[in-house]
Amino acid sequence: MLVTRRHFLATTAAAATCFASRSLFAQQEPQQPEMVLKARAGAASAKITTQKLRGNISVVQGSGGNIAVLSGPQGKLLVDSGISSSQPHIQEALAAISADPIQHLINTHWHYDHTDGNLWMHSAGATIIAHEKTRQRLASPQKIELFHATFPSEPAGALPTLIFTGQHTLQMNGNTLYLEHYDPAHTDTDISVHFADADVLHTGDTWFNGVYPFIDYSTGGHIDGMIRATKRTLATGTTSTIVIPGHGPVGDKQQVSESLEMLSAIRDKVADLRKQGKSIDETIAAKPTVAFDEKWGKGFTTPEMFTRFVYQGV
């Protein structure tokens, strides 16, 4: 009985504390969509792995989009910030790479799985760099129709302060970095980051390695833009460029070529069906992706979803 009562009191106290902090939280922060809350819950215990690539560049994976890390005497430069709840695990992974503090963070685009960690990384000392459209989208509420979700604007500390349009060049830790805006592809905010000396390229979500891509038409994405972006990725660097996708394992130009073939073949098939007057449901029923599903259809974007993304743009 005593144990039960103690347990009851402890549980009640914990619940009261939890309730108090939650209502405080609710007053301070605008409501995030369910998918962000779920992502944060999952990422709190997600396994974070580090892979050394070339030169002083590594990739940290397991929390949202892939995070590239350039380390050296000028401090760490990161590409994308993952999900905020992974902070302790990401900090551990970063500390294992080197003791250099975080000085710079580049966002490849505005999506939360690449920017949710912005606030803590900025607090840890990072200047945030991005295309001006990324800043615009993070600074105001954004709706993604497909998810029926509205993402609230980010607090000032999470916003990029070094913004550019077109291109931007940085010198950091012995590497020249070329940042380039893609034409609208996955969104209208996408950039590539090429670490030219190490020849490592981060494509953001213009490349998903091994799965059908997500294309965010609500914020400027388009299948033909994805195809153009993939071609531009192939034209950047050399034949031995290490390519970091937004999601999936780190790859090479050969794998980017395979993505291009897949995107182009499905785009043409769906365009033909649409030209014949087929509705979206008839087009899905015709299974225009079937030859590719075994290899590409097992990710977040199902064959049906991908068919919808393509149909919408042709």
Ligand SMILES: [Zn+2]
């Ligand atoms: Zn992503």
Ligand SMILES: [Zn+2]
């Ligand atoms: Zn994205």
